[in-house]
Amino acid sequence: MDIKIDSKICKAEYGEYLLQVAGRNNIYIPTLCHSDALPGQASCRICIVEVIENGSSKVVTSCVFPITKEIEVITNSEKINRMRRTLLMLLSMRVSNNEALNRLMVEYSVPAINRFTLDMNEKCILCGLCVKACEEVGQYAISTVSRGITKKVSTPYQEPSISCIGCGACASVCPTGAIDILEEGSKRLIWNKTFELMQCTRCGEYFATKEQLDYINERLGYETEVLLCEKCKKNAVSESLKNIVQNL
């Protein structure tokens, strides 16, 4: 079906999310809690847009708003921009001096406000992507805990989690760099848990935790004899491709 986004006609499938359709059509909607690899979080609310249906407009969250009929969408009305400014202001009171956030603050000309006590140490905007990523990996090592203004992301009882395989998927999806991974030699420290890293059989670089590799093997159902880091794996693939072509 056809939907109209900022007066551009866009093709959409029934049930597709609005943010997805806009992205495909090069229409920019700002987000802080979206990853193409994961389902919509709907937590930062920056991706709000106005949907006009039967003459009346409503504010919806584009990352989880499914297209079910032909609608008209406005992504940057004065109302939407005003609300985005307030949301960004609120987030910046929680996480001050964050690159991703600052970029949006400049883009939306969010005025400086000195009314509130800032939390200087907080980096997390509680978007929930890390929890979702861990869930998708299949480990459920971290979750949001508590609720209301004391909500945070944590392992159970803040203890090192038995489920954590140290893969770092959580840190790689984090939009604000709030999850620390410390690596020193053959050790990796994440979520208060220390992991032994394995070496690449080819280049000798420490690249993945033993737990992570075991888990991959378990999921694959067979064990790989050579351990290759991302870089060497790429090289190995291109080499074997080269061989095939040369032998033709």
Place this chain on the structure above:
Amino acid sequence: MRTGRKKTILVCCGTGCLANNSYHIYMKLKNLTAEAGIDAEVKPIIKSTGCNGFCEKGPIVKIIPDDISYYRVKLQDADEIFEKSVLRDEVIDRLLYKDMSTGNRVKSQKDNEFYRKQMKLALRNIGEVDPANIDDYLERDGYKAFRKVFFEMTPQEVIKEIEKSGLRGRGGAGFPTGLKWKQCASYDSFPKYVVCNGDEGDPGAFMDRSIMEGDPNTVIEGMLICGYAIGANHGFIYIRDEYSLAIKNISVAIDAAKKRGFLGENILGSGIDFDLQIVRGGGAFVCGESTALMSSIEGKVGEPRAKYIRSVEKGLWGQPTILNNVETWANIPLIIIKGGEWFSSIGTKNSTGTKVFSLVGKVKNTGLVEVPMGITLKELIYEIGGGVIGNKKFKAVQSGGPSGGCIPESLLDMQVDFDTLKESGSMMGSGGMIVMDERTCMVEVAKYYVNFLSEESCGKCTPCREGLKRMLEILNDICKGHGQPGDIEMLEEICDTLSETALCGLGKTAPNPVISTIRHFRNEYEAHIFDKKCPAGICKELTKYFIDRDLCTGCGLCKRNCPANAISGNAKSAHTLDLEKCIKCGNCKDTCRFGAVKVE
């Protein structure tokens, strides 16, 4: 001689009365009954019942058929009650209700001003039946509606009847129940689920608790009827874990219903299966929100989800689900028996039937009241509630729970129904009514609710979590005298964004306490911010008490009630207050009968 005459003694064993020793009264009367033996002239039956609603005057003991109601009964009254009112037909005057306006003692509950204007539909059996005894419920037409539905009506006819009744969800939002059922029935995806929301969490509200404790069978019957109408075979009753008596009574009722063949497989040979299961909530307020509740049943974190696809289409485990509140379920059997048309003749055009309110706060008669929709706030507070305690001046009534709003005196003639309440900036919510008198600071009230919500919000989305945190910061500052120019505007800005962009109903309505108090009591905010004064004399940092020497008669009442010994003065001469010692508790102001204690 009227040998073998039957009398029933009903002892209220709702949570309020139990807390006041009613269980021991019940046991004592039970022993007396057993001791009296079978040869006695009167054959008494004793029952423990659910909550009568008038908790403030509990424990309550009723005797039928004499229609005597005794209030504030003590254990030592049991012998006398048994001797005089059970074995003989005498009435004990001092235990009867004393009418506030006339001072007369009232024998029957029906003539009591607290009950006179009430109309008990959802609460019809409470205080009349023993919740643990399914036969009691059956005697009062219980499970009759379910039989009628299962054996005489098609699912479409059931839905039509509910639609005709105009019943709207009693949990808060007021969505038309019939329409919800109709939509759910239209989806051809199985299994479907029926859910009862018993996660009542509003401070001061206890209507759902009272129904689950006092008449659990009506909830089960309502859900059974829905299961039949939409084609569901399984239901969940989600009860907050703090409600232990409700959990107990509902599970007893489920077991009894199973034994009678009302629940389980092939119900009464109809070929239809329907089973119920209790899920105990963990005490998070947000789990009263329908999608968070479903998430909690699924074993996930209790966070709401966007409702662009409604639960009637994709609810529990992605399947079509009907979720209704306890009070809504309690109305269903009655609508089936008496007809949708009958139900819609009660109340107003768009808000049919009755609503149960928990009338609490600074009002003389507190408790659960069920009244037809459309009653005015004035009738509710002054006629049923008996007016403000201590004849102080009424200031506002807060309705709809933490996300509701404060309604000022100028709107007291307002009708109580879904739409009018919403227009006033408040909402129906689950039916809390907290009456506030002149000694209430409206900024402090807003602060109280924002504090509650900031702790009880799920914390998932930015506007709710961060917005409430910053609103609380501003309100704390204002109450401490650190309010700044621009604070009201900042509150309004956050409220505006929060109400538009929050993920769920809780977040969208969370600004109501702030918006409604700014709207109706803006001058109080301004007094705090600009004059650094709290007009009600509640915010300690902004309050100074003094005694007006011209009005003080030197009665000494304030002096005796001052916990800090801050008041001095000789009898019959004007007293003085030492500000150094004063802890600003306000006892002096509350006790002075001459209005001599004032707030500077």
